[in-house]
Amino acid sequence: MSHYWDNLSARTNGQHTSEEFESAAYRLVVEQVIYYADRHSRATYWLIEGFERDFREALAPLGITLDVNRQLRYVYAKPQYAKAGTASVAQTLLALVLRALYDEGARLGQFTDDGEVVCDLVELEEKYRLMTGRELPGKGEFSELMRTMKRWGIAKKSDESLVQRGDSDQTLPYAVIIRPAIADILGEMALLRLAQWKELDHMPRIEDTESEDDHEVTE
Structure with a gap:
């Protein structure tokens, strides 16, 4: 070569x-x-x-x-011949939610010049709860998850602090930037899987079972 x-x-x-x-x-x-x-x-x-x-x-x-x-x-x-990779439940859920949020931003035309969708942590926490029926992971686990999302090329943390407007201004440490290649990496079939998680949430959780093996992630 x-x-x-x-x-x-x-x-x-x-x-x-x-x-x-x-x-x-x-x-x-x-x-x-x-x-x-x-x-x-x-x-x-x-x-x-x-x-x-x-x-x-x-x-x-x-x-x-x-x-x-x-x-x-x-x-x-x-x-072309990729085998199904493995990812934890937390990684899979966050990736699927980010893909759904990217599509929502696309429909509303809320793109940056680089085709990215910016989501603050308050909105992400709310949408994550609504879409999965679960709470967004805590600070330490979430930071680790975001490192994985960045490595996959689908999302990253912003470099600047944001001000959340409301009854009282609140300075947030960063926002989540959802990157355009997420639509290539997580295809349309991935979005269909998101609806299944609320049903799965009524079943025994992975951490409550004897096996804690990672789940396979496929489209």
Whole structure:
């Protein structure tokens, strides 16, 4: 594969090195989603966007397809023969709720310039309770869950504090930013699963059973 990147680099007349191409491909496989909106990812995004066909050819033998969303400026790698992954109940529930909130924001046209939907913690807590019949996990567990959502490329914490307007102004530490690739990673079938959780909530909980194995997550 190194010869492939060497040849591709030669076509650029030294503008890009083989190491740059190889690093970009590695990041795409590992991170799955590369957003131009992320400052440290802009050069990588432009490299993949500009040499889309070459990256497609390189990833094809690995069974990975490549999609480029030029409108919202992100690239997304998708395994063609991916097996069902495993995720905890908490991870699955939060991901499904975030997908539902993203679609709700889309219907209302509440997008940022980067195609993201911003949700403050008060709204998220309320919608999570309504959609799942459960309480949003506590601060420590929620922070860990958000690290997972960021690693999956579907959501992240905002960098700035927000002011929640009401009877009295309340400063919130951050909001949750739901990222556009969530619609690619969690397909339409994922939304149908969300309605099942309230029914499952009346059944014995996973922590109350003898087995605490993770659940498989599929679309």
